[in-house]
Amino acid sequence: MGGRYDLTNFEWRVIAPLLPRKSRGVPRVDDRRVLSAILWVLRSGSPWRDLPERYGPYTTAYNRFVRWRRAGIWDAIMDAITKAYDGHIQMVDSSSVRVHQHAAGAKKGGQIVAWAVHEAG
Template structure:
């Protein structure tokens, strides 16, 4: 399998493989590495599960395995092992930016505000029931 943008390296796979549950019974399982690459592709791109490329197997397999492993705590073990293997040399930067919608940038129209220099007690700016 040639290395693609969202796929694990051989080093990462050598760390992850022993941590995966292996209960061989019934129908043979889809290749774990292929399914993991499909899960990582989905998580990194933010695409819907149904849009996972065919080379990673059925999207339902990727989704079901993701959910099942979450319940078993497999993901926590994987992240801890990868973090330990890179010994703090791996850093991630979130480059997302959040902007306020143009209508959310200003206060609502008709909101009564006290004139500058007045105290902020309700009776200073004419609130009902003050006194």
């Protein structure tokens, strides 16, 4: 894909083992593409519906985002990325940033969790 918000190969190697592998009866959509889609929304601040076509249906990304949040996957990912970058990252999360409900794609209020960003230099 190669978009500015996509996972690096290094990040993917750290994260891939943490993702659930159980299929829900239909062929599983590429986790890396879906995760990059989620990160595109979180990093750009755009509504889910504005997700570029290259990432697939926004509903897939949104549903996976919610499912992984409920399962605690995001906490595991953040811990792994922090460790992989030896603590040299900057993080923004829902405790420090509130976004407008339409930016998060929600019908009723909501918060959004941002992603770890590697410090430059």
